[in-house]
Amino acid sequence: MDIQQYMQTVGQNARSASRAMASASTAAKNTALNTIARLVRERSTDLLAANARDLEQARADGLEAAMIDRLTLSAKGVESMAQGLEQIAALPDPIGEITNVKRRPSGIQVGHMRVPLGVIGIIYEARPNVTADAAGLCIKSGNATILRGGKEALHCNQAIAACVRDGLAAAGLPATGVQVIETTDRAAVGALITMPEYVDVIVPRGGKGLIERISREARVPVIKHLDGNCHVYIDDDADAAKVLPIVENAKTQRYGTCNTAESLLVARSVARRFLPDIGRMLARKENEMHACAESLAILKAADIPGAKLVEATEQDWYEEYLAPILAIKIVAGLDEAIAHINKYSSQHTEAIISENYTKSMRFLREVDSASVMINASTRFADGFEYGLGAEIGISTDKIHARGPVGLEGLTSQKWIVFGNGEVRA
Amino acid sequence: MDIQQYMQTVGQNARSASRAMASASTAAKNTALNTIARLVRERSTDLLAANARDLEQARADGLEAAMIDRLTLSAKGVESMAQGLEQIAALPDPIGEITNVKRRPSGIQVGHMRVPLGVIGIIYEARPNVTADAAGLCIKSGNATILRGGKEALHCNQAIAACVRDGLAAAGLPATGVQVIETTDRAAVGALITMPEYVDVIVPRGGKGLIERISREARVPVIKHLDGNCHVYIDDDADAAKVLPIVENAKTQRYGTCNTAESLLVARSVARRFLPDIGRMLARKENEMHACAESLAILKAADIPGAKLVEATEQDWYEEYLAPILAIKIVAGLDEAIAHINKYSSQHTEAIISENYTKSMRFLREVDSASVMINASTRFADGFEYGLGAEIGISTDKIHARGPVGLEGLTSQKWIVFGNGEVRA
Numbered sequence: 001m002d003i004q005q006y007m008q009t010v011g012q013n014a015r016s017a018s019r020a021m022a023s024a025s026t027a028a029k030n031t032a033l034n035t036i037a038r039l040v041r042e043r044s045t046d047l048l049a050a051n052a053r054d055l056e057q058a059r060a061d062g063l064e065a066a067m068i069d070r071l072t073l074s075a076k077g078v079e080s081m082a083q084g085l086e087q088i089a090a091l092p093d094p095i096g097e098i099t100n101v102k103r104r105p106s107g108i109q110v111g112h113m114r115v116p117l118g119v120i121g122i123i124y125e126a127r128p129n130v131t132a133d134a135a136g137l138c139i140k141s142g143n144a145t146i147l148r149g150g151k152e153a154l155h156c157n158q159a160i161a162a163c164v165r166d167g168l169a170a171a172g173l174p175a176t177g178v179q180v181i182e183t184t185d186r187a188a189v190g191a192l193i194t195m196p197e198y199v200d201v202i203v204p205r206g207g208k209g210l211i212e213r214i215s216r217e218a219r220v221p222v223i224k225h226l227d228g229n230c231h232v233y234i235d236d237d238a239d240a241a242k243v244l245p246i247v248e249n250a251k252t253q254r255y256g257t258c259n260t261a262e263s264l265l266v267a268r269s270v271a272r273r274f275l276p277d278i279g280r281m282l283a284r285k286e287n288e289m290h291a292c293a294e295s296l297a298i299l300k301a302a303d304i305p306g307a308k309l310v311e312a313t314e315q316d317w318y319e320e321y322l323a324p325i326l327a328i329k330i331v332a333g334l335d336e337a338i339a340h341i342n343k344y345s346s347q348h349t350e351a352i353i354s355e356n357y358t359k360s361m362r363f364l365r366e367v368d369s370a371s372v373m374i375n376a377s378t379r380f381a382d383g384f385e386y387g388l389g390a391e392i393g394i395s396t397d398k399i400h401a402r403g404p405v406g407l408e409g410l411t412s413q414k415w416i417v418f419g420n421g422e423v424r425a
Numbered sequence: 426m427d428i429q430q431y432m433q434t435v436g437q438n439a440r441s442a443s444r445a446m447a448s449a450s451t452a453a454k455n456t457a458l459n460t461i462a463r464l465v466r467e468r469s470t471d472l473l474a475a476n477a478r479d480l481e482q483a484r485a486d487g488l489e490a491a492m493i494d495r496l497t498l499s500a501k502g503v504e505s506m507a508q509g510l511e512q513i514a515a516l517p518d519p520i521g522e523i524t525n526v527k528r529r530p531s532g533i534q535v536g537h538m539r540v541p542l543g544v545i546g547i548i549y550e551a552r553p554n555v556t557a558d559a560a561g562l563c564i565k566s567g568n569a570t571i572l573r574g575g576k577e578a579l580h581c582n583q584a585i586a587a588c589v590r591d592g593l594a595a596a597g598l599p600a601t602g603v604q605v606i607e608t609t610d611r612a613a614v615g616a617l618i619t620m621p622e623y624v625d626v627i628v629p630r631g632g633k634g635l636i637e638r639i640s641r642e643a644r645v646p647v648i649k650h651l652d653g654n655c656h657v658y659i660d661d662d663a664d665a666a667k668v669l670p671i672v673e674n675a676k677t678q679r680y681g682t683c684n685t686a687e688s689l690l691v692a693r694s695v696a697r698r699f700l701p702d703i704g705r706m707l708a709r710k711e712n713e714m715h716a717c718a719e720s721l722a723i724l725k726a727a728d729i730p731g732a733k734l735v736e737a738t739e740q741d742w743y744e745e746y747l748a749p750i751l752a753i754k755i756v757a758g759l760d761e762a763i764a765h766i767n768k769y770s771s772q773h774t775e776a777i778i779s780e781n782y783t784k785s786m787r788f789l790r791e792v793d794s795a796s797v798m799i800n801a802s803t804r805f806a807d808g809f810e811y812g813l814g815a816e817i818g819i820s821t822d823k824i825h826a827r828g829p830v831g832l833e834g835l836t837s838q839k840w841i842v843f844g845n846g847e848v849r850a
Contacts, residue, residue, distance in 0.1 A: 022793070023790060115793070201823070201824055219641065241846065245846060245848050246846065248848075249848035250848075253848075364538065365538065366447065368447070368543065371839065372840070373841070373844055386535050387529055397646070398625050398837050399626055399646045402838065403839065412823050412827055414796065414828065415797070415806070415829070416798070417776075419802075421667035421670060422800075423678075424674055
């Protein structure tokens with residue numbers, strides 16, 4: 001197979017399909033989504049068989065357990081895939097929305113119309129559910145999509161792709177509105193990210209190495225998510241009743257998610273008051289504490305049974321552990337906390353715990369991250385929790401979409417002018 | 426001078442200044458802008474002397490007349506620079522705006538806050554007024570800025586930069602909030618566009634070659650403007666009274682601007698009715714007509730004195746002439762017009778002339794350009810005409826900002842969460 005030629009064809013198909021996808025009615029898009037959901041359920045046996053084939057190969061290739069885990073599709077997984085598609089069908093259609101129309105002195109009326117981005121390329125790991133989720137979000141937002149899933153999930157992805165194609169066709173939409181790349185050759189990725197004539201934006205999902213490589217080599221805009229090095233700052237004026245629940249939830253509810261707290265900053269004036277209880281909670285849950293010299297002394301003095309205490313190094317402040325480890329640092333107060341976060345954070349999500357109005361509002365404004373919270377767990381940074389209904393990912397970029405990216409992040413706004421024969425003076 | 430080292434320092438200064446710029450009060454930003462305006466006026470003699478030095482060198486180097494023209498700063502130019510800064514001071518401050526706050530079932534309240542992008546790098550030609558305009562827009566939108574103007578304007582740019590620095594300092598803002606690069610070495614541009622750690626977005630202004638090179642080599646997001654190949658489509662149901670004024674204004678009001686129409690599409694059923702009058706207007710204004718075979722026959726049959734008629738080639742449909750030339754093509758109707766525009770247009774600005782509601786609304790929705798108009802001249806695609814107050818450029822990108830980019834295009838929205846101790850279930 002000539003990969004360049006194949007990708008050219010895929011790109012041309014996508015660009016051509018994007019016109020029909022953009023002007024599709026809400027009813028047609030919802031019919032497609034609900035039909036795909038039905039087909040996924042009806043063909044559950046086929047999907048699981050295809051997945052079994054992928055799993056067999058993956059085990060033969062000696063894939064690590066975590067990857068096998070993500071690759072595995074269960075009957076329950078099929079059902080939640082179908083439900084996810086139905087939920088997307090139930091969301092309001094963002095396309096065509098007209099806002100902000102104002103009459104200008106010239107007589108014209110100027111406003112915005114929300115429109116699809118066009119063609120979206122999504123590059124992701126061997127997780128079959130992403131194939132259905134990403135296809136669903138792109139269909140609803142009126143985009144054509146090129147999906148490139150991890151090669152280990154090839155058979156399962158192809159089986160899901162067949163459901164998507166048939167669902168699109170049943171709704172009178174082009175079957176090429178969603179294309180799943182049929183080769184595992186990595187050159188296909190290289191081609192996909194360097195076709196600005198056919199692809200409007202790339203959304204990579206996966207490890208940091210993959211995303212950095214794509215950002216470096218892409219000739220197309222990339223909506224990306226790098227690290228989630230999230231911070232909780234306990235202010236001098238923190239409400240004691242809120243401190244432990246928020247720190248516990250932000251750090252220990254799930255360790256492997258990008259909105260999990262990795263660093264805890266504590267105002268010096270309240271460090272002795274709060275750190276021993278936090279240390280006991282973390283020790284009970286077998287978390288390591290990588291603490292600055294000053295917090296280390298307080299934690300040691302608290303004599304916590306089973307505490308795993310390590311003196312933090314500079315590198316700890318940059319770390320996204322994705323593990324039961326929390327970096328802990330004592331700061332003078334709000335200014336140092338903000339400066340520390342703006343220096344070391346990955347600009348994902350940060351929270352302050354404080355009862356002080358002025359300091360809370362300064363934190364909200366001055367911390368330069370995609371999500372900034374007052375008195376809430378960083379774990380809320382999520383498309384469902386924010387009310388987007390679903391998300392294609394969480395962006396740590398600063399232009400276009402920041403934070404959880406839902407349907408709206410897959411659109412843009414063009415200018416529209418309603419005139420009555422006006423000309424410019 | 427070690428360019429890499431110099432640009433590192435500039436980048437570090439900008440990143441560091443961006444924190445103070447982002448949290449600056451509206452009053453401080455407006456004081457800075459009004460002070461810069463005053464200083465520009467007070468130092469008018471210095472500015473003109475610096476410009477004279479640049480012009481002398483430019484003439485010695487044999488620069489072409491159009492470039493000399495753009496480089497020239499007059500006393501009136503200084504005054505309009507000052508007025509431009511005062512107008513930006515008078516615009517509402519977009520920063521800190523909180524919108525769309527909704528309570529979620531978990532109890533948290535989620536919304537958006539508008540924030541600066543951070544550090545903006547602007548690369549432009551030898552036009553001294555851009556230095557003041559760009560600095561003004563970036564100050565008001567709370568960004569730190571690195572300006573890299575054309576080397577031919579170096580002395581004048583440095584003189585304007587001194588006003589900007591002094592104005593920032595007078596308002597208690599960091600003088601490094603706006604930095605003008607002090608070397609004419611082109612390696613400085615290469616460095617500027619590959620420092621994602623210090624620069625959040627690049628706005629190139631200039632010729633297509635420059636912009637394509639920057640887009641290709643940048644490691645930082647680029648908000649760019651490529652061509653302005655704008656179309657006017659005369660529909661079967663066009664109001665005769667609107668046709669000639671709009672076509673005349675869109676094509677002939679100014680030839681060198683990006684929102685000038687370059688292609689005219691005419692529905693076959695009305696071509697014989699409208700083309701002869703259009704041909705006479707264009708001939709009177711000494712415009713060439715590059716017409717398709719069918720429209721050429723109609724124009725020839727009209728026997729227009731002095732008409733410059735040329736048969737169009739495929740290349741004409743792609744052309745941004747920036748000159749008294751109009752490409753003319755007869756199409757079957759709306760569908761062919763939309764298909765032609767979506768194939769050949771640079772996605773800048775397109776207009777339909779029609780009294781038909783359904784066809785006008787389809788044109789509005791299905792034409793994939795930054796500005797789409799009904800019964801108005803394409804020349805309206807402009808920051809002032811749209812009510813933005815000022816623009817840093819016109820984007821033909823699809824993500825982030827489309828069309829005229831004003832203060833809002835230099836910002837993004839982060840998520841904010843107001844909590845009361847909530848944790849995720």
